[in-house]
Amino acid sequence: MDRPTRAPKSPRRLLSRLSGDVRGATAIEYGLIVAVIVIAMIASFTEVAKTTIDVWNNINTKVTKAR
Secondary structure, three states: OOOOOOOOOOHHHHHHHHHHOOOOHHHHHHHHHHHHHHHHHHHHHHHHHHHHHHHHHHHHHHHHHHO
């Protein structure tokens, strides 16, 4: 079981403790990777949506002119 952590007495001690603590580093790295992937997906979905809208508008125009 982990021992309870006490509040550091000075900012210097806090920075010292945080710089030596790497337990959450991997989780943060994975979180950043997921964030980049999600941003890329949103950008590509936006482009696909624009292309799809253009295709349907083109079909609509051709059908309307064919009447």
